[in-house]
Amino acid sequence: MNLQTQLPLKKETRNPIDYKSKIVLLGSCFSENIGNKLNYYKFQATQNPFGILFHPKAIENLVTKAINLEMYGEDDFLFKNERWHCFDAHSSLSTIDKKELLNNLNTTISSTKEKLETASHIIITLGTSWVYRYIETNTVVANCHKIPQKKFLKEILSVDEISESLEAIVSLIQGINKNVTLLFTVSPVRHLKDGFVENMQSKSHLIAAIHNVINPRNSTHYFPSYDIMMDELRDYRFYAEDMIHPNPTAINYIWEKFVATWFSEEALSTMQKIETIQKGISHKPFNEDSDQHKQFLNNLEDKKKEISKQFPFIKF
Template sequence: MQLQTKIPLKKEIKNTIDYNSKIVLLGSCFSENIGDKLTYYKFQSNQNPFGILFHPKAVENLITNAINEKVYTVDDLTFQNERWHCFDAHSNLSSADKNELLNNLNTAISSTNNQLEAATHVIITLGTSWVYRFIETDTIVANCHKIPQKKFLKELLSVDEISESLEAIIELLKSINKEIKVLFTVSPVRHLKDGFIENTLSKAHLITAIHNILNEGYTFYFPSYEIMMDELRDYRFYTEDMIHPNKTAINYIWEKFSETWFSESSKSMMKEIEVIQKGISHRPFNEKSAQHQQFLKSLELKKSKIKTQLSFIKF
């Protein structure tokens, strides 16, 4: 008996991800879910140097500034609730010390430039088409930092505006890295604060715009949003807020992503690394027992074997 309608997935053949791949993840919080999985399995990956970025204009702005090696100054900061913020970055980077914030921003810009130049794959997860424009400077911000809403105008990016932004992102990336592969996905996180109908409209704009710019060979789409909405069509796959996918859903989508995008050789290596990771997190009843000491020796041998094959891996 078939109890689900399955999203058909075409396995990638030529541009698969393996342990030689260098991956940069940008965008919505779902990119961090996938990024955390890549980190767990010890892939060469970096995620969201400016924190979570929800909409395409914020991602475009980060990539533009990284490639142009922008230097942030105090003029790029704003002070609110006893902390310094930057409208280009998430509040996670904000600080009570403006010099600390500037240092973190400029360090992130420099490292992102280097990572994009070396990357084989960039995974961009888009969360929403809704943006906020800071009235004082007439610029779209990545994060409002709880500054009073009357200082912003809320706008819905059109399909054409999003398509233009995504095309700009691709051109920028290609200007410094001709071989880079760009994988787009839409976050399954529901932005219900915008409204139910408004959230659906927002996701539709993102999906339509992405499909407008897909080009076989270097731009791709993975249907994480569709998997969540269709294959996992049940509230038991959400956290208590009924907005975010829960651990089961994240693991399910990760499995689909792995099946589609990872090389066969990397899958076998992932199994070996998972055994080690579970061994590291194991808590024995008796740390001094001979059995546990033998377990630790076996674990170290497994680590050494992996490090011999992939010297960049650290446990």
């Protein structure tokens, strides 16, 4: 008896992810989940240099500024709740010192351009079609930084607007990196603060727009994170207590699907070795002074050296 429908996923053979890959992740908080997995397995991955970005306009803005090296000035920031903020970045980058924020963002702009130029794979996770426009400057912001909502207009991006934004992102990146593989996905996190119906409308706009843009012959692809959550994991036991975010079981399930689809066989073998090392590092012995534990540590060091010899960039 089959109690689950499964999405048919085709194995990527043209440009799979391996340990030579240089990966950049941009977008909503689900990209953080995938990025954390990549970091655990010691891939060369950079995630969200401007922090979590929920909608396509925010990602387009970052890519545009980075590629054109558009630097910030002190007039681009605002002071709220005893911290300096930038509307283009997540509040995790906010600081109490204005010059520190200026230096951090401009340094990040430069480093992001370098990462985009050298990336083999760029994974973009879209979270929502809803955006907030700051009335005073008539600009769409990436983060409202808890400024009163009356200072913003809430809008939903149309499918055409999102398609145009994604096309701009693809064009900009491929203009400086013609060999990159771009992988779009939609976050399975439910944005219920927008409303139940509004959340579904938002996700629908994102999915429709992505399918307007992707073309495997142009190295642009779609990975169905949202689709897997909605179809294969259609049960509240796969959600966290807030009933909004996928729980660790769901994240691991989608990660396994992603790995099976996009990772090379050689990478899978190395991942198993690294997982053994990571579990060994976190192991807590009953007796640290025992001969058995000392032998365990020696074996663990040998495994680390073997991996580091093969991949010098890997550090434990």
